[in-house]
Amino acid sequence: MANKSTSPKSDERNIVGPNQVEIQDLEDQAIMFWEKNKGILIGSIAFIFAAFLGYQGIKFMQSKAEESLKEGYLAANTSEAKAAWAAEESGKPLSGFAFKELGDEAYRAGELAKAEGYYREASKSAAAPIDQAATIALAVTLMDQGKASEAKSLLQGIANDPSALAQAEAQYRLAYLASEEGDAATARSLIEAISDEAFFWKSRARSIEQKLPDA
16 A cells, blocks of 8 residues: 655645735735824814815805895885995995996986996996996996096996906997097997997997098
8 A cells, every 4th residue: 555645735725825915015004004193184084074064154154144135135125225225235246236226216317416426336346247337327427427537437447348248338338428529530440349249239339320420
């Protein structure tokens, strides 16, 4: 009978492959990193969470403030109440809108000095494009009071701004002023600058052009 080999067999279950070694090393490194830096990591997470809650809190407070502002505007149902409310909330966009409405009321009533004051407040407080509308209304009010120089300066700022929604109207108003002053060349230049897409103002400007003397 042949002798059986007594050498021990290797247990393949105990063989650790290179991939397993690498995984174990990574786990050990991760544990060491956590133990070393867990204070910083926890603090960072807490800071981010607190910042998020703070941001949400600010947004909530802003929303409540806007609601309160709108309620105040709606409650001001007379010109006197609206003027008092707008003065109290001066500098806020909604107050600028209220000042623009008050200016329109005063202008229709022929109270030009009063309208001028309201429009000045509106142009400083309102958001675009209401601020542009208020500025143009202010310029028109100034023109009606013989203050053409300041009116031109206000209109020029809008006319020179391609992004301004009221650019075409400002160009038209300047063309009108130029025609009234006998400056036909400037009037024509401004009329040509008005975009064809602004059909309303372009057509009104053409009516001015027809009255200009021949070049």
